[in-house]
Amino acid sequence: MKLSECVDAGDDARLLVLIETEDGRCARFLCSELQEMGEISCYDKSGTWQLGMLAHSGVKFDVCLTAVQEKLESLNSRGGSDQAELVETRLVSGSTASLAAAPVTIGSFTLVSQAEKECRPHEIFFDGGKAFGSGSHPSTRLAVSLLEAAADQMSTAEVLDVGCGSGVLSLISARLGVRRTVGVDICSDSLAVARRNVEQNNLCDCITILNTPVQDIAGPFDLIMANLTLSVLYCLLADLGRLSRVGGLLIVSGLQGQQAQGVLPRLQESGWQLEKSAREGKWQAMLLRRIANDNAGLRPA
Template sequence: MKLREWVEAGDDARLLVIIEAQDVLSVELLRRQLRDMGEVSCSEQQAGTWQLGLLAHSCGSLDVCLARVQGKVAALNRGRAAAPAELVETRLVSAAAASLACAPMIIGPFTLVSQDELECGPRQIRFDGGKAFGSGSHPSTRLAVTLLERTAAELVPARVLDIGCGSGVLSLISARLGARHTVGVDICPDSLAVARRNVERNNLSSRITIT
């Protein structure tokens, strides 16, 4: 990173990396590998093209941080016949712009936005996947959301059991689609903690139980 870039972004600058991939599996694998480095979001730009954004935590060396990302992308691409994932943008952003740096993810009729979003519309869900499974990008999650949409009319009087709820993303969507009450269960304590935070931030504690 150039010193001038650091000065212009400010002392609180954070590294933003945008990675593009042609398949959602690559995006999900990278998301899991990069989530300990900062805030990660992913979204489908157009049919067959996905973008993953990493807003890295403050670290001692931005060059080391970037090298780690490049290494993980290279390892993913190694030996793959499919179109490789690639870094399409790398820049510094100030703390003021950090919350806008990573694009929100659209899943079904909803948009997953930051937990810190002050105003949240009826089609937005405050969400942070943390280290739990269930970022919203995995094909199985998207298929489940499609099925929930198709049966939305039946959800209104129904109770939903979300087995292996992970981050709680499907529990949240079930409630938003009208389920009377949803119970999310998981054997991972970290996942339960993440899911409970997501439920609380969306004011759905009266309609979703995480256990």
């Protein structure tokens, strides 16, 4: 397949690929497979999943397009309902290229641009800005899947979102009925984006965004969400235990490869019990319950 019309895309042009499938599992699989090639958006539009990939700057067009085609051919050769179609390819100017305004389906919610005039019950006004947490990353999707799995236990819960980034997990927790969510981050860009998203969704009464180190936060909380790198997670293990009620829940995401198996014994030693795990490609997340309140001997690795 040749690239579509791309007149005046410029020397900094980037490849934009649009894919459609009617199978949600297929869409999530492709999101995971294409994540390393570029920025991803994924949207369920009336039963048809629309996936967009904007290739990273500097990626060779032909190489990237060939890789996408090969993944689709491999997927479609399996037969069954998990079929996907490459519906459009084009070059866009690198100076203006963005998927930020594209809707993203995550769990039972859809993140939509704040330019939309109305927000339906399953939609959340959202702008990722420069903050981590666009909603399209596997670690975010996994965290949301575990958050929704625990939703029936959270009607009166108090939740802590550690490293809240854009605030996407805080927003979804509030929309799931959580009474109070505290999001914390030390990045000024993230704080500004998260606060703007909270205001746009009229959730200021139930979400508070703080520029406060985790070590200075006072608990306890019924649920803690930690979509973090492994090194940061290790450093915060003692605080996560201190901030949780006995019987409280912890969602850990952002783990790759064998990292979940590596950190699980440390979590168990510090009073956590595994309730459920989730995987998407190389990414993993865990839902744990606090069964003890003893951090004795626990030190960062």
